[in-house]
Amino acid sequence: xxxxxxxxxxxxxxxxxxxxxxxxxxxxxxxxxxxxxxxxxxxxxxxxxxxxxxxxxxxxxxxxxxxxxxxxxxxxxxxxxxxxxxxxxxxxxxxxxxxxxxxxxxxxxxxxxxxxxxxxxxxxxxxxxxxxxxxxxxxxxxxxxxx
Numbered sequence: 001x002x003x004x005x006x007x008x009x010x011x012x013x014x015x016x017x018x019x020x021x022x023x024x025x026x027x028x029x030x031x032x033x034x035x036x037x038x039x040x041x042x043x044x045x046x047x048x049x050x051x052x053x054x055x056x057x058x059x060x061x062x063x064x065x066x067x068x069x070x071x072x073x074x075x076x077x078x079x080x081x082x083x084x085x086x087x088x089x090x091x092x093x094x095x096x097x098x099x100x101x102x103x104x105x106x107x108x109x110x111x112x113x114x115x116x117x118x119x120x121x122x123x124x125x126x127x128x129x130x131x132x133x134x135x136x137x138x139x140x141x142x143x144x145x146x147x
Contacts, residue, residue, distance in 0.1 A: 029070055032116045033145040040116045041071045041104035050098035056090030062125045063087055064140035065095035069120070073113040075104035083119070086139045095122035119145065 032040060053059065066084035069077040080100050082092040099120055106113045121140040126133050 029115055029117045031145045032118045034118055034120055037071075037116070037118050038107060040107055040110045040114060041075065042107055044075070044103045044105050045101070048098050048101040050094050050101070052094045053090050058087055058089035059091065060125060061087060061089070062123075062127055062136055063089050063091060064124070064126075064136055065092055065122045066140040066142050067095050067099045067120050067122060068117065068142070069099055070115055070117045071104050072115050075106070075113070077102050077104075084140050084142065089124075091122075091124050094124075098122060117145075 030040075037043075064084075064086050065082055067080060068083050069080040072078045077099055080096055082096050085092050099122070102120075119142050121137050123133070123136060126136055
């Protein structure tokens, strides 16, 4: 009778172990600043289409949108999310659609096509003055990414 419970007990132990380990392994995606992304992934399409709204809140004002995403092992962005929008506007979905259309190829040093988490700051109606342009971009920078 003891031998019939052994496989059941081992299976239960394995299931519990995987239940605790799987979330930890899933969170092991490396976070990379956009400036260092080229070490892992090269963007293949520098110009992309986006779905822009015809009307909405603050569409004509200078603003920025920080969009986080993970470059998957196939080079396609996944888990694309708007996390910061300055000032409040209806441009978040437009930025999200642009990032969703990015496509990447692995860099020479990323021969295993390691997925990485990163973010991109999309600027709208940015001023031509370089200092003001940089100030607007800095407004949407996100902490926690290696630089």
